[in-house]
Amino acid sequence: MRACLVALASLAVGPFLLACGAEHDDVAGAPEWEVERDLVIGSMDDPATALHQVADIVLDQEGRIRVLEAREARVRTYHRDGTLAEELGGRGGGPGEFTRPTRLGWRGDTLWVGDGSRHRLTLFADGDAPVTISLTTSVPGSAVFGALQPGYLLDDGSVLATPSVSMRMLAQDQEGLDSIPWIRTDREGTIVDTLFWSRRAGSVVRVDDALGLGSVLHLRTPFSELSAAGVDPTGRYAVRASWEPGECESEDLAVQVTRFAADRDFQPMAREIELRSHPLDEDRIDSAVDAIVRNLELAAMREPGRGFAPQQARDRIRAALDPPSCLPPVTDLMVDRHGAVWLRGPEVGEPTLRWTAVDHRGRIEGFVELPPEVDLMAADGNRLYGVEIDELGVERVVGYAVHRR
8 A cells, every 4th residue: 555645734824734644534435425416407498497518617605606608608697496596797898798717716705707719807896897817927938838717716816827838739748748838927927936747748649640631630648647737716815736757656655736826824734645546547548539520420420521530549549648658546626615625536437437636634534436427516514516418418507415424
């Protein structure tokens, strides 16, 4: 058994890591909590609840559910019982409008929405006109990073952003592209510092002539080894989960979960935990490649006269992939309002998928098993909220009550 190293640290003192052998928790001994689905929002028959491309969910101070729809470029607010309370936003470039909204959050009495295509955050406060924070800054001296994309509004008023990078440049695997900086700026867009880096190496591959006629295809790898990151709902700190790619040498993989904050008074903490590893077999790789080929074939069918050779595409895509020996131990990360970190495990062919809860002290509290089609986006103590897409493509916001043992 190999211990998983967890580090919770403040930016002021740098990453604070404990050596292996320190006190740690084992996920194998953690209790499984029962979950009960008790809320469903979304129906194609009711325009008041029909949802389209849900990008994010947050809970406001009153416990209401704020849902960001990317396609409709709007925020819908629902009461706890799922009834619609209000809407705001809309598609456009004017005040209070969005083009490609990607994320939303809640700071004090202000709701903010990130718009990736316009590189800006829009702030909504009760009774006030919308306020816009625009980021036009690029990373100084970098030839590979583009303009900053706003990610989160932090509690001190600064903005946490990441630079844009094209898939083509990621596929070239150039020096300096193995990691992406998470950069803190002020409200004028001036860079303050870099809070942390997250790994991006190997996230995109180049496939030559996969579609014929000398074409070049850039694909996101189906088995990513990216580090997962998120920010707590209050904007006080960011959390990153990362691990060293390598062989499946034991039943567990070492994962570093690090907490970063700009506040010098933030108290550092560290714990060790253990997470399961799952070998990546050839059947799973072949299934992923087949899914990619099916999507390419569907795209080719929408272009009359365009030829497509499925077997050639399959062979070239499979040859271009360099999959890891293990599935990533963490595929997503979410921080709830009480400081707990929820770590999403990999899909391993089971009817459910595990989310492990680590408390604010770095101890494993327990885990829940949810359907793989549910993407958790918000949590508040014993409440979980996510998005579910059924076999007909209908989106629903679902809520779960967590019964802890």
